Amino acid sequence: SQKIEQNSEALNIQEGKTATLTCNYTNYSPAYLQWYRQDPGRGPVFLLLIRENEKEKRKERLKVTFDTTLKQSLFHITASQPADSATYLCALGDSGYSTLTFGKGTMLLVSP
Amino acid sequence: DTGVSQNPRHKITKRGQNVTFRCDPISEHNRLYWYRQTLGQGPEFLTYFQNEAQLEKSRLLSDRFSAERPKGSFSTLEIQRTEQGDSAMYLCASSLKGNSNQPQHFGDGTRLSIL
Numbered sequence: 001s002q003k004i005e006q007n008s009e010a011l012n013i014q015e016g017k018t019a020t021l022t023c024n025y026t027n028y029s030p031a032y033l034q035w036y037r038q039d040p041g042r043g044p045v046f047l048l049l050i051r052e053n054e055k056e057k058r059k060e061r062l063k064v065t066f067d068t069t070l071k072q073s074l075f076h077i078t079a080s081q082p083a084d085s086a087t088y089l090c091a092l093g094d095s096g097y098s099t100l101t102f103g104k105g106t107m108l109l110v111s112p
Numbered sequence: 113d114t115g116v117s118q119n120p121r122h123k124i125t126k127r128g129q130n131v132t133f134r135c136d137p138i139s140e141h142n143r144l145y146w147y148r149q150t151l152g153q154g155p156e157f158l159t160y161f162q163n164e165a166q167l168e169k170s171r172l173l174s175d176r177f178s179a180e181r182p183k184g185s186f187s188t189l190e191i192q193r194t195e196q197g198d199s200a201m202y203l204c205a206s207s208l209k210g211n212s213n214q215p216q217h218f219g220d221g222t223r224l225s226i227l
Contacts, residue, residue, distance in 0.1 A: 004154075032213045043116070043203050043218035044155065051213060089154050093213070098143060099168060100216060102154030 002028045004103040006090060012109045019080045021106045023073040023090035031095035033066055033073050038087045038105065047088075048075075080110045114138060116219035118204050124225045125194060132190045133222045137206030144187050145216060146179055147203040148172065155203055155218075161187060162209060191224075199226045 005024045013019050023033070032051045036044035050057045050066045050073070057064045063076040077084050087107045091100040117136040125131055137144045142163050147155035158177070159169045163184035173179075176194075181187040191198055201223050205216040 034215060036218075041220070041223075043118075043205075043220045046215040046217060049213060049215050091154070098160055098162075098207070098214075099145065099157045100155075101157070104152065104154050 002026070002101060004028070004090065004092060004101060006088075006103040007106040008104065010107040010109055012111065013080055015081060015110055015112050017080055019077040019084070019108055019110070021075040021088050021090075021108065023075070023103055025071050025092060028071070028092060028101075029068075029094075030092035032093050033064075034091045034093070034100065035062075035064055035073075035075050036089040036091060036102075038089055044089055077108075080108075082110045082112055084108060085110050116204055116206055116217055118202075118219035118222050120222055121220065122223045122225070124227065126227050127194055127196060129194055130190065130192045131194060131224060132188050133202055133204075133224075135187045135189070135204030135219060137186070137204070138217060140208065141206035141217070142184065142209045143207045143214075144181055145205040145207075146187070146189050147205065147218075149201045149203055149221070150199075158189075194224075194226050196226050199224055 003026045034049045035047045038044045048064045061078045065074045087105040089105040091102045145160040146158040149155045161181040176192045179189045201221040203221045205218045207214040207216045
């Protein structure tokens with residue numbers, strides 16, 4: 001069955017460092033991958049979308065890579081700030097369908 | 113605010129009661145999705161609409177669940193004869209139709225607690 005794995009343990013880093021979050025998947029050939037941020041008690045907020053034929057995407061301090069051979073996406077936040085503390089979710093989608101399959105998310109804690 | 117709006121934000125009810133949630137999508141979005149999220153898990157897909165047509169339903173959506181989008185605008189999700197296991201956050205999202213690679217924009221959800 002399809003499986004999406006994100007770091008289950010919280011990632012603690014210091015302000016100013018680069019945070020790197022991992023999303024691995026098995027038994028799946030997604031057409032695209034999305035990253036979302038979720039704060040406690042709130043809905044997910046869309047951050048970035050990357051397609052299967054794209055290696056890397058950037059938006060301000062965010063960078064996403066997508067390696068379909070390794071079946072892995074990496075999500076980087078450079079110059080991290082305490083305000084970046086949240087849970088980050090990866091979600092995979094098929095080309096023929098509109099629904100998303102989400103990982104469990106990784107909590108990021110950025111300390112001053 | 114032009115984002116996805118969900119009401120109510122919180123619902124507490126006794127087991128066996130019926131509940132209904134409402135979602136107002138972003139106005140120009142013709143696709144609308146319902147997800148369910150429990151603590152420590154990612155959102156799980158329940159169903160989605162394109163305009164007023166319900167195009168896909170998850171196996172998670174038991175017979176006690178029904179969703180409608182009567183005029184292709186707002187949507188309602190009803191749960192009949194609620195059970196303890198229905199306690200969760202119910203999230204609504206909307207997106208533009210186009211190719212399937214459109215980001216989904218989520219509301220802040222309705223948190224359902226079954227006593």
